Amino acid sequence: MARDHAPAPLEAVTERVLRGGPLDLADAYALVRGADDALPSLLAAAGALRDRGKGRVVTYSRKVFLPITNLCRDRCTYCTFRKDPGDPGAWTMTRDEIVEWITAARRQGCKEALMCLGDRPETAFPEYRATLRELGHDSTIGYVREACEIALELGILPHTNAGLLTTEEMRLLRPVNASLGLMLENVSPRLRAAGMPHQYAPDKEPARRVAMMSEAGRQRIPFTTGILIGIGETPEERVDSLFAIADLHATYGHIQEVIIQNFRGKLGTPMADATEPTAVDMARTVAIARLLLGPDVNIQAPPNLSPDAHRLLLRAGINDWGGISPISRDYVNPEAAWPMIPALARTCAEEGFTLRERLAIYPEYVGPRFLDPALAGLVDRLAAGIHTEDVHAYGAH
Numbered sequence: 001m002a003r004d005h006a007p008a009p010l011e012a013v014t015e016r017v018l019r020g021g022p023l024d025l026a027d028a029y030a031l032v033r034g035a036d037d038a039l040p041s042l043l044a045a046a047g048a049l050r051d052r053g054k055g056r057v058v059t060y061s062r063k064v065f066l067p068i069t070n071l072c073r074d075r076c077t078y079c080t081f082r083k084d085p086g087d088p089g090a091w092t093m094t095r096d097e098i099v100e101w102i103t104a105a106r107r108q109g110c111k112e113a114l115m116c117l118g119d120r121p122e123t124a125f126p127e128y129r130a131t132l133r134e135l136g137h138d139s140t141i142g143y144v145r146e147a148c149e150i151a152l153e154l155g156i157l158p159h160t161n162a163g164l165l166t167t168e169e170m171r172l173l174r175p176v177n178a179s180l181g182l183m184l185e186n187v188s189p190r191l192r193a194a195g196m197p198h199q200y201a202p203d204k205e206p207a208r209r210v211a212m213m214s215e216a217g218r219q220r221i222p223f224t225t226g227i228l229i230g231i232g233e234t235p236e237e238r239v240d241s242l243f244a245i246a247d248l249h250a251t252y253g254h255i256q257e258v259i260i261q262n263f264r265g266k267l268g269t270p271m272a273d274a275t276e277p278t279a280v281d282m283a284r285t286v287a288i289a290r291l292l293l294g295p296d297v298n299i300q301a302p303p304n305l306s307p308d309a310h311r312l313l314l315r316a317g318i319n320d321w322g323g324i325s326p327i328s329r330d331y332v333n334p335e336a337a338w339p340m341i342p343a344l345a346r347t348c349a350e351e352g353f354t355l356r357e358r359l360a361i362y363p364e365y366v367g368p369r370f371l372d373p374a375l376a377g378l379v380d381r382l383a384a385g386i387h388t389e390d391v392h393a394y395g396a397h
């Protein structure tokens, strides 16, 4: 996609993209380096493109966050989620806890069970291997599959983000998940170098993450990915990462949503004092993602990580807020409370948008190509439980 030329002026770039032309790498670099006074034009173009594909509707998924295990073999320097066995707060959910949480979530109208956990802890911790054996499993993914089956029995759709998965593991999870997720975070291998945030995180090797997402595409799995900004990457590396996601989607068509997530510094971590991205950084990145990915791709920003920038993010071209839980915290960002859904709906309305609930699989992915037929009935029933004006979006398949 790279083109060896001087970047065009902003107006020429946005006009070309709005006419259906591509955003090329040199122009995207120019946009990401751009002056703040060019921001209103950039946001206006991205917002117009979003309106063309998504109208004035912004969605969210009502979910429960299940931290199946917070043990993790990696050590990202911004993370407070991960624990070693024996650390205060180290936790692997029991079956009873999983049943109890999902039952409570159903009572609260949740339709998504987010299975979120550390990367492959059984390879690092003998104590955890013993825990798995007591649970009747020899791998974390075997236990996650059982948790997904429990969720389906209780009438809620699993979405699993379990870190890097093998081909076989994705085959195991596909029939019991509405969708799977893995943040690319950033495509630059530089972030794994000495002193960088992923030095001690072998599962954050970008090539391995791209390879997994390619395999998910071959398996026709609706997939959630995204980038994490503010962890030491350059602005150009943010753009490179968006291009990597765009390439995957162009090849397989399976990227159902792209998250633009901002790093938030956490007490007690090596990156506690690192500078956080500003709201303008977020808005600029969202807008470039929209111009690159086009009107039809779902672009999401987590509302709890930018509580004062909801209006700006709407103007920048998002059409989704991701999962919001009425009953469980964001265990990855425990300091960041979810917004109250009615308050978020009011903000959206004031900006001219309707906030609507969606499922863990977007309507455009419902159908035999991407959804296991065994899940179709539950998807239909849950879609029917969404406010009636939204039912048509899921339609028959």
Ligand code: SF4
Binding pocket: 072, 073, 074, 075, 076, 079, 080, 081, 082, 117, 118, 119, 163, 201, 203
């Ligand atoms: S961010 Fe994920 S992979 Fe990295 S240490 Fe935390 S739980 Fe592990």
